[in-house]
Amino acid sequence: MRPRFAxxxxxxxxMLALWEGAVRxxxxxxxxxxxxxxxxxxxxxxxxxxxxxxxxxxxxxxxxLAAAVVVGGLLAVLFSLxxxxxxxxxxxxxxxxxxxxxxxxxxxxxxxxxxxxxxxICAWLVAFFPILSNTILGLRSVxxxxxxxxxxxxxxRWRTLVxxxxxxxxxxxxxxxxxxGGLALIGAVVAEFVAGxxxxxxxxxxxxxxxxxxxxxxxxxxxxVLISATGIAIFLLLTLLSHLLLRHWHESxxxxxx
Amino acid sequence: xxxxxxxDVSKVFANGVQALAAVSLEVERSEFLSVLGPSGCGKSTLxxxxxxxxxxxxxxxxxPGSRADIGFVFQEPTLMPWATALxxxxxxxxxxxxxxxxxxxxxxxxxxxxGLVGFEHSWPRELSGGMKMRVSIARxxxxxxxxxxxxxxxxxxxxxxxxxxxxxxxxxxxRNNVTVVFVTHSVFESVFLSQRVTVMTSRPGRVGSELAxxxxxxxxxxxxxxxEYVGYCRQAxxxxxxxxxx
Numbered sequence: 001m002r003p004r005f006a007x008x009x010x011x012x013x014x015m016l017a018l019w020e021g022a023v024r025x026x027x028x029x030x031x032x033x034x035x036x037x038x039x040x041x042x043x044x045x046x047x048x049x050x051x052x053x054x055x056x057x058x059x060x061x062x063x064x065l066a067a068a069v070v071v072g073g074l075l076a077v078l079f080s081l082x083x084x085x086x087x088x089x090x091x092x093x094x095x096x097x098x099x100x101x102x103x104x105x106x107x108x109x110x111x112x113x114x115x116x117x118x119x120x121i122c123a124w125l126v127a128f129f130p131i132l133s134n135t136i137l138g139l140r141s142v143x144x145x146x147x148x149x150x151x152x153x154x155x156x157r158w159r160t161l162v163x164x165x166x167x168x169x170x171x172x173x174x175x176x177x178x179x180x181g182g183l184a185l186i187g188a189v190v191a192e193f194v195a196g197x198x199x200x201x202x203x204x205x206x207x208x209x210x211x212x213x214x215x216x217x218x219x220x221x222x223x224x225v226l227i228s229a230t231g232i233a234i235f236l237l238l239t240l241l242s243h244l245l246l247r248h249w250h251e252s253x254x255x256x257x258x
Numbered sequence: 259x260x261x262x263x264x265x266d267v268s269k270v271f272a273n274g275v276q277a278l279a280a281v282s283l284e285v286e287r288s289e290f291l292s293v294l295g296p297s298g299c300g301k302s303t304l305x306x307x308x309x310x311x312x313x314x315x316x317x318x319x320x321x322p323g324s325r326a327d328i329g330f331v332f333q334e335p336t337l338m339p340w341a342t343a344l345x346x347x348x349x350x351x352x353x354x355x356x357x358x359x360x361x362x363x364x365x366x367x368x369x370x371x372x373g374l375v376g377f378e379h380s381w382p383r384e385l386s387g388g389m390k391m392r393v394s395i396a397r398x399x400x401x402x403x404x405x406x407x408x409x410x411x412x413x414x415x416x417x418x419x420x421x422x423x424x425x426x427x428x429x430x431x432x433r434n435n436v437t438v439v440f441v442t443h444s445v446f447e448s449v450f451l452s453q454r455v456t457v458m459t460s461r462p463g464r465v466g467s468e469l470a471x472x473x474x475x476x477x478x479x480x481x482x483x484x485x486e487y488v489g490y491c492r493q494a495x496x497x498x499x500x501x502x503x504x
Contacts, residue, residue, distance in 0.1 A: 143334075143336060145332045145334065145336040146336055146338065148306070148311050148330070148332075149330065149336065149349075149350075150353065151311060152309060152310075152311060152325050152326075152328060152330055153325070153326060153349075153350045153353040153354065153401075154325065154326060154353065154354070155353045159353060163349075163352070163353070164338070167338065167340045167341075168338075168340075170340070248340075248381050249339040249340045249341075249381050249382070249383060250339070250340075251383075254383070
């Protein structure tokens with residue numbers, strides 16, 4: 001195994017072993033700190049409940065990410081076509097971005113009048129800005145000489161966008177997407193904490209709240225493990241997507257021979 | 259009747275910098291003209307004006323044909339990194355709306371002209387600096403231009419590659435019967451390539467003296483070491499020095 005994978009995996013196993021050893025040696029009760037083995041047992045035992053919640057959180061995350069891609073990408077393209085539109089709207093996008101989501105989530109929950117929709121809006125609000133600002137940067141970072149060439153051969157705005165600006169912005173967009181993937185998950189979880197609603201269609205955040213009320217700390221950890229695993233999976237998938245799309249031409253995919 | 263005539267052209271940029279002052283220049287059909295001058299003397303601005311990519315503040319430029327009949331080569335290869343060599347060369351035809359099969363066929367033959375057979379499907383990052391510049395030249399040739407405008411195209415290349423590309427460019431020029439305006443800051447390059455060298459002064463750019471290079475074509479590598487070549491280089495250097503002292 002290459003050190004790139006071996007090193008973090010070995011470190012992880014070592015830390016888990018230390019954790020388990022410490023919990024056993026000091027006889028810490030599971031409602032204070034459960035050991036990794038207890039958490040794993042809980043994960044298996046409560047799998048059906050946890051899986052249902054995981055799917056809810058995952059669905060909201062992916063829907064929010066998709067909405068962020070569509071809205072962030074479209075706004076970026078519109079801004080690149082119209083300077084006036086950008087000057088008028090961009091400051092409001094910044095305001096949305098800098099306002100803490102926990103502060104406006106209660107309002108959104110009141111207005112949306114539907115828990116799942118409000119969670120979706122919250123997650124989308126957190127996720128769309130990196131895509132928007134990165135894509136705008138990419139659409140602008142065009143080689144001025146290539147622009148001259150397009151002008152020389154009579155390409156209008158539309159063909160310059162399709163053949164020059166959009167492909168050039170792709171690496172920037174994908175960079176934004178990787179940030180937004182993680183943020184969408186965080187947004188979905190945070191919003192559910194604020195909403196604090198239970199029931200059948202509740203996500204992992206509700207499972208954590210519920211476990212803390214009932215002092216089922218191992219279950220809380222199990223839900224936490226699932227959230228982390230989801231975040232890591234989203235990041236890896238988006239990294240793979242980025243690599244597949246850019247492998248032929250972008251500097252970020254170059255492997256330097258030593 | 260000259261092929262291109264530039265009459266009393268001035269260019270002042272929006273920030274108030276005067277790039278060109280009353281420049282007049284004539285280029286004959288099928289001529290190879292070099293514009294020699296120090297960096298920042300407005301040579302690139304002059305090329306952009308001739309191409310119609312920018313409008314003169316005063317004066318007039320006359321040239322036949324449309325912008326689509328121009329091939330433009332920049333100092334950098336200016337390739338789209340996300341497209342293969344073939345797709346880069348085919349770009350002007352694609353923007354013109356030519357069908358895929360026809361434009362790829364023409365792009366392939368343009369790549370053949372610059373000696374890049376077998377590299378059609380290479381990505382720009384897999385090519386050396388000299389090869390990228392060849393792709394760039396092929397892209398300029400693919401439109402079968404009447405006029406080839408070159409803005410210090412070989413300035414960033416090593417000397418061995420530059421000499422090879424100089425020779426190949428002359429061959430392309432003779433074969434294609436195209437008019438070339440070649441901007442450079444290299445005395446040696448301007449003498450080796452052109453029939454006529456125009457010297458420009460800087461800040462603001464003016465056209466100063468001219469030197470006709472009467473040496474016969476084809477010019478081989480042996481020309482670079484001939485006394486004739488050295489003599490022309492000496493004359494061109496003197497003109498450049500005089501222009502810069504003004």
